[in-house]
Amino acid sequence: MDLVVIGGGAAGMAAASKAKRVNPSLSVTVIEAGRYVSYAECGIPYYLEGIVASPADLLHYPLEEFTQKRGINVITRTSVNAIDRKNRELILSNGAKTRYDRLIIATGASPKVPDSLSALGIHGIRSLESGEITHQDISNAAVVAIIGDGILGIELASSLVQGGKKVYLVSRHSEILKGFDAKIGAAFREEFKQRVNVLTEASDLEVTGSNGAFVLATRGNKFAVDVVISATGIVPNTKIAIDAGIAADSRGIIITDGHMLTSDPSIYAAGDCASTTNTVTGQPDWHPLAQVSNKMGRVAGSNAAGGSMVFPGSVGTTLVKVFDYEIGFTGLTEEQAKKDGLDAKTIFVKGMSKAGYYPGKQPVFVNMVTENVTGRMLGAQVVSKDGAAWRVNAVAAAIQARLTAEAFFFSDLGYSPPFGPVWDPLIIAADLSMK
Numbered sequence: 001m002d003l004v005v006i007g008g009g010a011a012g013m014a015a016a017s018k019a020k021r022v023n024p025s026l027s028v029t030v031i032e033a034g035r036y037v038s039y040a041e042c043g044i045p046y047y048l049e050g051i052v053a054s055p056a057d058l059l060h061y062p063l064e065e066f067t068q069k070r071g072i073n074v075i076t077r078t079s080v081n082a083i084d085r086k087n088r089e090l091i092l093s094n095g096a097k098t099r100y101d102r103l104i105i106a107t108g109a110s111p112k113v114p115d116s117l118s119a120l121g122i123h124g125i126r127s128l129e130s131g132e133i134t135h136q137d138i139s140n141a142a143v144v145a146i147i148g149d150g151i152l153g154i155e156l157a158s159s160l161v162q163g164g165k166k167v168y169l170v171s172r173h174s175e176i177l178k179g180f181d182a183k184i185g186a187a188f189r190e191e192f193k194q195r196v197n198v199l200t201e202a203s204d205l206e207v208t209g210s211n212g213a214f215v216l217a218t219r220g221n222k223f224a225v226d227v228v229i230s231a232t233g234i235v236p237n238t239k240i241a242i243d244a245g246i247a248a249d250s251r252g253i254i255i256t257d258g259h260m261l262t263s264d265p266s267i268y269a270a271g272d273c274a275s276t277t278n279t280v281t282g283q284p285d286w287h288p289l290a291q292v293s294n295k296m297g298r299v300a301g302s303n304a305a306g307g308s309m310v311f312p313g314s315v316g317t318t319l320v321k322v323f324d325y326e327i328g329f330t331g332l333t334e335e336q337a338k339k340d341g342l343d344a345k346t347i348f349v350k351g352m353s354k355a356g357y358y359p360g361k362q363p364v365f366v367n368m369v370t371e372n373v374t375g376r377m378l379g380a381q382v383v384s385k386d387g388a389a390w391r392v393n394a395v396a397a398a399i400q401a402r403l404t405a406e407a408f409f410f411s412d413l414g415y416s417p418p419f420g421p422v423w424d425p426l427i428i429a430a431d432l433s434m435k
Contacts, residue, residue: 003304004090004100005030006080006240008037010290011271012106013060014297016072019104019305026305029073029098030066031080031090036128037063042290044131045152048138049159055128083244085264102266102304105246105254106297107237109272109288113230117147121211124230125152134229137211141226142166145216147205148231149176149198151320156231157196158322168197168225170205170218179333180381183348184365188325188383195323234288236273249275253286258310260300268304270296277313279400280331280378281340287316315379317396324385328392331379331399334369343372347432351425353386355417362386368395368405368429375404375434380426387419391426405433 003019005012008030016030030037040058052058066072079093083103090098111124125134138144144160146153149171157169169176176198177185192198202218207228209215214225238252247255247263254269256262258277262269271293278285292314299311317330337344347368354361362385369379380395382388398408409430415422 001101002027002029002099003102003104004028004098005104005106005301006090007106007108007237007271007273008032008034008074008076009041009106009108009271009293010038011108011274011293011297011300012104013038013066014294015104015106015268015270015301015304016066017070018298018301020070020072022302022305022307024071027073028071029075031078031092031098032074032076033079033093034127034129035076037066037074037076039128040290041126041128044125044128044134045155045159047131048135048156049163055132058128058131080240083240083246083267085244085246085267088266100266103268104260104297104300104304105238105241105262105267105269105273106271106293106300107240107273108293109234109236111230112233112235114232117207117228117230120207120209120214120228122207122228122230124232124234125156126234134227137227138165141212143168143225143227145170145214145225145228146231147207147228148233149173149178149200150231150233151177151318153231154192154322155320156229157192161195162323166197168199168216168223170199170202170216172201172203172205174200176200177327179329180327180383181346181367184367184381184383187363187365188322188327191325192322234272236286236288238273241269241273249284251286255284258312259303259308260296260311261303268300270300276311279313279315280337281342283340285313285316287314289314289316289318291317315396315399317392319389319392325383326385326388327383328388329379329381330392330396331377332369333367333379333381337369337371337378342378344369344378345372345433347429349425349429349432351423351428352421353384354419355421358417360386364388364391364425366391366425366429368426368433370405370433375406377403377405377408377430377433380429382425391424394426405430409434 082091272288319328364384367381
C-alpha cells in the first residue's frame with residue numbers, strides 16, 4: 001500500500017514516521033515544497049535574535065534519519081499542484097504524477113500578509129526559509145517595524161530588541177495582546193513599552209518605500225525604518241484540498257474527525273491546515289500549534305497505516321517568552337466562554353512565584369476562568385517573570401481532565417520555597433473560584 005504525505009513539517013513527518021512504525025511494509029512518501037523537513041518553527045525568533053547560530057540548528061533530525069533509518073521517501077523542493085481523487089493521484093509541480101492508496105494532507109499554514117504590504121515585498125515568518133530571508137533582511141538593519149501585536153509580533157519584538165535592533169510595534173488595537181485584560185497585562189505592557197516603540201490604534205497605517213528604506217505613517221506621525229515584518233496572522237494552506245472537493249469550514253480549514261479523517265475516506269489531514277476539537281467546548285476549533293500538530297500527525301499516520309488512534313482535541317495552550325516575562329494562556333477567556341453559551345466568571349489573583357523569604361521572587365498574575373454552576377475549570381492566563389509556564393501547564397492538564405476548581409484546589413501540587421509559596425497563586429485562584 002502506498003501512503004503519501006503532503007508536507008514535511010511537524011504534522012507531516014510525525015505522520016510519516018508513525019505510519020512506518022505501525023506498518024513497516026508500507027511505502028511512505030513525503031512531498032515537501034521547501035528545502036527543509038522536521039524543523040523547529042518556534043525557534044525562528046531565537047535565530048533572528050542570534051541565540052541560535054544557524055538554521056541547521058533548528059532541524060530536529062537530518063534528512064538521512066528519515067530516508068535511511070526510517071525508510072521514508074522524502075521529496076523536497078516539489079509542490080503538489082492538484083489532488084485527483086478519482087484516480088488517487090497527485091499532480092506535482094514538476095509535471096509528474098504520484099499515486100496513493102492513502103493520503104495525508106499536512107500542508108500547514110502561511111502568514112496572512114495584507115496585499116498592500118505584499119506588493120512592497122514585505123512578508124511574514126512561518127517557514128524556515130522565510131526565517132532565513134528575514135535574517136538576511138535584518139542583518140544590516142538598525143530599525144525594524146513589526147505590524148501585528150499578537151503572540152508572534154511581541155515575541156519578534158522582544159527577540160529583535162535583545163538582538164540590538166530598535167523596534168516599532170504597530171497595532172490596530174488600543175492595547176497589545178488584546179486578549180489579556182488590563183489587570184493581568186498591566187505590568188507586562190508597561191515594561192514592554194519601555195523597550196519597544198508601541199503604536200496603537202493604527203488602523204490608518206500607510207507603508208511606502210522598499211526594503212532598506214520604508215516610511216510608515218499613522219495617526220499623523222511618520223517614521224523611517226529599514227525593514228518591515230508582517231505578523232498579522234496566518235491562513236491554512238488548503239487550496240488544493242478545497243479544489244479537490246474535500247470539505248472545509250468557512251475559514252478554509254479542513255474538517256476532520258477524531259481519527260483525522262476528512263470527508264474522503266482515503267484522505268486524512270493533520271496540523272495547521274486541519275480542524276480539531278476544543279476539549280473545553282466540545283466544538284470544532286483550530287489550534288495551529290506545534291505540540292498539537294505533532295500529535296494530530298501521529299494519529300493520522302497511525303490510522304492511515306491501519307491503526308486505530310483518536311485525537312481527543314486540545315485546549316490551545318500557548319506559551320511565549322517576551323523579554324524577562326513568561327506569558328501563557330490555556331482554554332477559554334470569560335468572553336470566549338460566554339460566546340459559547342457558558343455561564344463563566346474570572347478570578348484575578350496577584351501572588352508571588354516563591355516563598356516570601358526566598359530570594360528572587362517575582363509577582364505572578366493569574367486569571368482563572370470557571371463555570372459558575374459546575375465549578376469546572378474553563379481557562380487561565382498567567383503572566384510572571386518566574387514560573388508562569390509551569391503554572392499554565394498545570395492548569396492545562398486540569399482543564400483537559402475536566403477538573404473543577406475544588407478538585408484542582410485539593411490537587412497535590414508539589415511545594416518547595418524556591419519554586420512557589422505554600423499557598424501558590426494557582427491554589428489561591430482555585431480557592432476563590434469555589435466561593
